[in-house]
């Protein structure tokens with residue numbers, strides 16, 4: 065395992081750092097957040113502006129091909145940029161779905177006209193996309209998608225979309241959405257699906273934000289009430305929607321990120337030194353608390369080592385092993401455990417919001433609200449464990465009773 069940058073990597077890091085120093089403000093503390101008090105819509109606007117700024121400097125899509133307007137860089141360079149950017153105050157990224165999932169799938173499977181029309185505006189932050197996959201009865205198993213796309217029978221060359229999607233991140237701010245819909249219910253569940261794109265402001269598209277415990281509405285229900293889409297809005301072949309979706313999902317999994325914010329166990333230690341334990345002595349003197357700190361330390365260090373191993377593989381041009389799947393399961397759980405630890409140490413005070421407890425507490429609140437979602441999005445803990453079991457440990461696959469059966473008969 066190699067912990068040091070190679071000479072070209074060090075040069076790229078220096079270039080990123082110099083550009084960030086010139087264009088963003090460095091964080092004063094590791095847990096400082098951009099734009100305290102900004103509403104969601106304002107944060108999305110700020111994210112559009114930051115994406116434009118990065119794209120003009122060549123950092124907008126580091127691993128994309130140059131032909132698409134990317135830098136043609138390596139995953140290692142992407143990681144280096146993210147590590148450096150993490151030290152600066154920048155808006156929360158609203159483009160993870162657009163640039164990490166949808167546009168790579170559209171670029172791979174869409175028509176030349178679609179590529180020419182959509183790639184650049186997304187890269188420069190002018191157009192935001194959402195991904196309309198999950199439904200009330202189709203999440204982990206997207207083969208159960210029930211949203212229908214039916215051929216128009218009134219002479220128009222197009223389709224009518226009918227159905228409901230759910231958990232659609234940023235649908236309320238998105239300009240376009242990529243929809244997975246069923247075009248042939250007589251085929252087996254993954255074979256009768258087709259992808260389209262839809263203008264989120266088209267007639268019949270109804271977006272209802274879902275208000276979360278945090279007060280924010282990060283995701284939405286989206287109703288598609290007989291939405292007309294011309295055939296030119298089909299992405300890929302008819303009934304090849306699963307192939308398009310897999311490209312989007314694999315791109316998401318490859319867009320690895322620093323799962324664990326830096327300095328997490330040190331923040332646990334600092335909180336423990338301040339907080340009183342049961343008998344008035346600092347919590348750090350309590351054996352049970354020290355055990356929790358030790359666990360936090362082991363998990364964060366373990367994750368850091370796994371990340372270093374994955375990056376070493378990427379740096380050598382090899383595919384990373386199962387580290388990324390394991391890191392997702394352990395990483396999200398560790399963030400949640402840290403938030404619980406911080407809450408326990410603050411005692412009753414932890415019920416008070418960051419407006420009263422100060423900036424550093426808003427980071428704990430964000431983790432507490434967000435970590436549960438991280439254990440679901442991009443594959444739940446159980447689904448990732450299944451995949452580690454089957455693909456890494458070679459355990460027998462889950463029994464499939466629906467293989468080869470027409471979708472119509474399943475439902």
Ligand SMILES: Cc1cc2nc3c(=O)[nH]c(=O)nc-3n(C[C@H](O)[C@H](O)[C@H](O)COP(=O)(O)OP(=O)(O)OC[C@H]3O[C@@H](n4cnc5c(N)ncnc54)[C@H](O)[C@@H]3O)c2cc1C
Pocket residue numbers: 161194195196197198199200201202203204205230231232233234283436437438440441442443444445446447450462
């Ligand atoms: C923060 C966040 C953002 C999201 N953004 C989007 C988005 O932009 N677009 C979009 O389309 N979707 C989005 N989703 C939805 C996400 O993809 C689904 O929530 C996820 O795939 C799980 O599906 P589900 O919620 O329907 O749960 P289900 O699939 O119904 O699962 C329920 C429970 O059963 C377990 N389970 C299911 N199948 C198995 C199995 N075979 N073996 C063992 N256990 C199993 C699961 O682990 C889970 O605990 C988002 C979700 C979150 C949390």
